[in-house]
Amino acid sequence: MDKMPHWADIVLIPIISLILAAFFSALVILAIGESPVAAFTLMVEGALMRSAGWGYTLYYATNFMFTGLAVSVAFHARMFNIGGEGQAMIGGLGVALVCLYIPWPHWSLAILGASAGAAIFGAAWALIPAYLQAKRGSHIVITTIMFNFIAAALLNYVLVNLLRPVGAMDPASAKFPSGTHLPTFRDMFSTADNILFRGSPANVTFFLAIAACVLVWFLIWRTRLGYELRAFGHSESGAKYAGISPVRITVIAMLISGALAGMMAVNTTMGESERLILNATEGAGFIGIAVALMGRSHPFGVFLAAILFGFLYQGGAELALWTSIPRELIVVIQALVILFTGALDNMVRMPLEKMFLALRRRKA
Amino acid sequence: MTAPAIELKGISKAFGPVQANKDISISVQPGTIHGIIGENGAGKSTLMSILYGFYKADAGEIYIKGEKTQIPDSLHAIKAGIGMVFQHFKLVENFTVLENIILGAEEGAMLNSSLGKARKQLKHLAEEYGLNVDPDALIENLSVGHQQRVEILKALYRQADILILDEPTGVLTPAEADQLFRILDRLRDEGKTIILITHKLREIMDITNTVSVMRRGEMTATVKTAETSPEELAELMVGRKVLLRVDKKPAEPTSTVLDVQSLRVIDDKGVERVKGIDLTVRAGEIVGIAGVAGNGQSELLEVLGGFADGTGTITVNGKQIPLTGHGADGQARRAAGIAHVPEDRQREGLIMEYSAWENTVFGYHHAPEYQSGMLMDNSGIQTEAQAKMDRFDVRPPDPRLAAKNFSGGNQQKIVLAREIERNPDLLLIGQPTRGVDIGAIEFIHQQIVNLRDQGKAILLVSVELDEIMSLSDRIAVMFDGHIMGERDPAQTDEKELGLMMAGITDTKGTEAQTNG
Numbered sequence: 001m002d003k004m005p006h007w008a009d010i011v012l013i014p015i016i017s018l019i020l021a022a023f024f025s026a027l028v029i030l031a032i033g034e035s036p037v038a039a040f041t042l043m044v045e046g047a048l049m050r051s052a053g054w055g056y057t058l059y060y061a062t063n064f065m066f067t068g069l070a071v072s073v074a075f076h077a078r079m080f081n082i083g084g085e086g087q088a089m090i091g092g093l094g095v096a097l098v099c100l101y102i103p104w105p106h107w108s109l110a111i112l113g114a115s116a117g118a119a120i121f122g123a124a125w126a127l128i129p130a131y132l133q134a135k136r137g138s139h140i141v142i143t144t145i146m147f148n149f150i151a152a153a154l155l156n157y158v159l160v161n162l163l164r165p166v167g168a169m170d171p172a173s174a175k176f177p178s179g180t181h182l183p184t185f186r187d188m189f190s191t192a193d194n195i196l197f198r199g200s201p202a203n204v205t206f207f208l209a210i211a212a213c214v215l216v217w218f219l220i221w222r223t224r225l226g227y228e229l230r231a232f233g234h235s236e237s238g239a240k241y242a243g244i245s246p247v248r249i250t251v252i253a254m255l256i257s258g259a260l261a262g263m264m265a266v267n268t269t270m271g272e273s274e275r276l277i278l279n280a281t282e283g284a285g286f287i288g289i290a291v292a293l294m295g296r297s298h299p300f301g302v303f304l305a306a307i308l309f310g311f312l313y314q315g316g317a318e319l320a321l322w323t324s325i326p327r328e329l330i331v332v333i334q335a336l337v338i339l340f341t342g343a344l345d346n347m348v349r350m351p352l353e354k355m356f357l358a359l360r361r362r363k364a
Numbered sequence: 365m366t367a368p369a370i371e372l373k374g375i376s377k378a379f380g381p382v383q384a385n386k387d388i389s390i391s392v393q394p395g396t397i398h399g400i401i402g403e404n405g406a407g408k409s410t411l412m413s414i415l416y417g418f419y420k421a422d423a424g425e426i427y428i429k430g431e432k433t434q435i436p437d438s439l440h441a442i443k444a445g446i447g448m449v450f451q452h453f454k455l456v457e458n459f460t461v462l463e464n465i466i467l468g469a470e471e472g473a474m475l476n477s478s479l480g481k482a483r484k485q486l487k488h489l490a491e492e493y494g495l496n497v498d499p500d501a502l503i504e505n506l507s508v509g510h511q512q513r514v515e516i517l518k519a520l521y522r523q524a525d526i527l528i529l530d531e532p533t534g535v536l537t538p539a540e541a542d543q544l545f546r547i548l549d550r551l552r553d554e555g556k557t558i559i560l561i562t563h564k565l566r567e568i569m570d571i572t573n574t575v576s577v578m579r580r581g582e583m584t585a586t587v588k589t590a591e592t593s594p595e596e597l598a599e600l601m602v603g604r605k606v607l608l609r610v611d612k613k614p615a616e617p618t619s620t621v622l623d624v625q626s627l628r629v630i631d632d633k634g635v636e637r638v639k640g641i642d643l644t645v646r647a648g649e650i651v652g653i654a655g656v657a658g659n660g661q662s663e664l665l666e667v668l669g670g671f672a673d674g675t676g677t678i679t680v681n682g683k684q685i686p687l688t689g690h691g692a693d694g695q696a697r698r699a700a701g702i703a704h705v706p707e708d709r710q711r712e713g714l715i716m717e718y719s720a721w722e723n724t725v726f727g728y729h730h731a732p733e734y735q736s737g738m739l740m741d742n743s744g745i746q747t748e749a750q751a752k753m754d755r756f757d758v759r760p761p762d763p764r765l766a767a768k769n770f771s772g773g774n775q776q777k778i779v780l781a782r783e784i785e786r787n788p789d790l791l792l793i794g795q796p797t798r799g800v801d802i803g804a805i806e807f808i809h810q811q812i813v814n815l816r817d818q819g820k821a822i823l824l825v826s827v828e829l830d831e832i833m834s835l836s837d838r839i840a841v842m843f844d845g846h847i848m849g850e851r852d853p854a855q856t857d858e859k860e861l862g863l864m865m866a867g868i869t870d871t872k873g874t875e876a877q878t879n880g
Contacts, residue, residue, distance in 0.1 A: 241671055241694055242726050243671075243696070243727060244694075
């Protein structure tokens with residue numbers, strides 16, 4: 001018998017965690033003499049009340065969906081892929097090469113090519129830690145963290161020494177040709193007399209991310225590969241008994257995970273900056289871990305959690321812009337949300353389970 | 365009459381909706397061995413955990429030697445003179461016997477004085493009860509039987525005069541079990557009170573004075589051992605008449621299905637577990653491998669099932685099968701007509717978090733009938749799972765329930781249904797009834813015999829000698845990676861097999877070999 005109903009697990013726990021995080025954030029804001037209510041109102045207004053705010057919120061959410069899915073897929077095979085950041089950086093390199101060196105007639109073809117480039121490069125970056133884990137037993141948490149640093153250094157080198165246009169001063173590639181310009185929400189949803197999403201970076205990649213959520217759901221719960229992957233995640237000895245090769249599953253799960261993380265670069269590099277820059281990932285690879293934890297590694301949960309974190313990112317930026325709350329404190333608030341929804345899951349879960357048991361006993 | 369050593373009155377304990385103990389009253393006389401018997405999940409362990417302070421009872425009172433006692437934790441239990449020997453020993457492997465004995469009972473910061481005192485005490489205990497163990501031996505170098513003695517010594521060192529033993533013979537050879545019972549006898553003669561928890565009827569009949577039967581959280585009866593019979597106890601445990609012997613016709617073996625020649629297996633740590641064995645299994649017979657756990661039987665099954673590597677020659681239906689690398693995994697074995705009910709259904713045979721229907725295709729999930737285009741045919745699998753569960757009487761018959769929510773016996777039925785219904789030529793089956801209740805044992809044994817009667821070859825590995833003797837048509841005994849010999853179950857007895865299981869080559873020599 002499960003300790004508590006399923007809905008409590010997927011709905012109640014995240015909501016309680018969020019309320020706790022909001023409560024402690026309010027205390028922090030109070031402590032520096034600002035009003036939590038005003039801050040919250042400002043966040044909501046800045047992130048959700050204007051179409052441009054939504055344009056930013058959904059832009060960030062797109063990034064978090066890809067990295068959140070990447071962490072989720074690896075989670076199902078009981079692997080902790082902390083390398084989303086590095087895989088996304090290298091994915092960006094793939095996007096840049098595809099956009100710069102192939103003449104694309106139309107964005108719809110370019111986005112397919114860029115997605116493939118991002119996925120292949122991201123997967124390749126995940127392949128090395130995967131191989132080391134499967135064949136040599138090097139722990140994937142350690143290797144993927146290390147590969148984040150290597151990716152950053154590699155990107156730096158490539159941008160400074162290889163892709164930087166002659167005479168340019170900043171470490172960035174040349175601007176992509178206009179054939180690769182992705183339609184933004186403004187392009188798509190504005191009418192002649194009503195301009196929406198003005199100046200915001202949300203673009204068509206958002207729909208690619210939703211498609212990725214659906215595909216991952218099919219992969220995990222409807223395909224044979226997903227069946228084997230989850231079985232391996234639950235019990236390695238069981239997988240061996242069934243003739244599921246641990247090496248094969250480890251490598252495949254990490255390839256898919258790396259590909260998803262890499263595809264985030266389609267949004268940042270192709271959709272937003274339209275050239276390859278140094279820190280396009282902005283920590284989205286790590287936020288993906290929190291998104292996956294909060295979304296219970298389920299694609300729909302990841303979708304919702306990604307939008308929540310998109311809101312926090314955009315709302316936080318608004319706070320930095322309009323109040324005297326320092327930027328560092330906004331990072332603290334985001335960290336509190338991650339702490340409560342991800343790391344302190346059991347703190348909420350255990351008393352809740354006890355409560356449900358007591359309720360059930362009273363009924364019985 | 366003196367006050368009872370232990371008296372429990374109206375003990376109840378619930379875990380959520382599950383009533384593990386319901387109004388249990390029991391009285392244990394001092395200087396006796398009191399057996400508690402019941403199926404898995406009957407509430408025996410819960411009751412003892414309450415007595416030892418691991419759980420707090422929802423209701424009820426505990427009296428020790430006539431005095432009402434609260435036992436909120438195990439320290440209080442020890443103070444009240446209760447000692448517990450767990451089924452899985454709680455010893456520190458790389459400590460010596462002496463260090464383990466004083467662990468938690470050290471006096472002061474410096475070890476030397478307590479070690480010296482313990483050494484003296486230990487010598488005294490050894491003389492008094494015949495509990496001989498080298499105090500300076502490392503635990504990891506001791507046999508299982510001796511490790512158990514250390515557990516008993518630990519309890520006695522803490523001045524226990526009430527000993528609780530939880531399934532103490534599960535890991536012992538018959539000879540070691542005999543020694544244990546001699547020690548228990550002697551402890552009883554010296555005035556100690558012993559509570560023996562077991563599911564083995566024979567042990568109850570052999571050694572106890574009184575026996576209490578538990579069923580579904582309730583104490584159904586307490587009887588004098590001398591005035592009852594195994595049949596009556598089994599009926600009290602299950603709640604209906606049970607067939608204790610397996611009902612089967614003589615085997616009619618035909619052609620050889622499995623032929624193993626000079627098989628060797630080296631495990632991950634580089635230890636040779638199987639040291640060159642030869643074995644055949646023919647269609648229409650059950651070959652049982654007897655032996656104490658850890659003598660190479662598990663590794664034999666793992667190589668045959670395709671999840672460990674080995675060297676040697678194995679042919680199935682005349683075709684040689686690879687023992688390492690590609691083509692030697694579980695998928696290839698299934699394709700060769702080998703089905704496998706593994707020893708550890710919770711770690712291997714089932715994915716506990718998967719629902720029953722997902723588990724009914726586990727290992728066969730590549731079969732074309734379970735695919736539907738690029739996806740798995742989940743609704744087809746669910747329909748089939750429902751039918752399988754009905755045929756194998758899995759309860760509750762709900763394919764959407766996760767495997768972990770079924771009882772041990774029903775989990776085993778799910779595995780059996782999956783493996784048997786694939787219609788294999790050879791069935792490997794390890795510990796078919798470990799942790800399975802008596803009612804389900806009868807059903808599982810019947811399924812195995814039915815499969816044999818359909819002309820299939822069956823290789824059975826079990827540490828339960830009773831099970832091996834009643835199911836097998838031929839018995840091979842394994843000790844230390846070798847097959848000590850083969851016997852016809854009709855022409856051997858537990859004593860002879862027990863000696864072989866302990867590695868003692870017998871005097872009767874080769875007469876039974878010809879049966880193979």
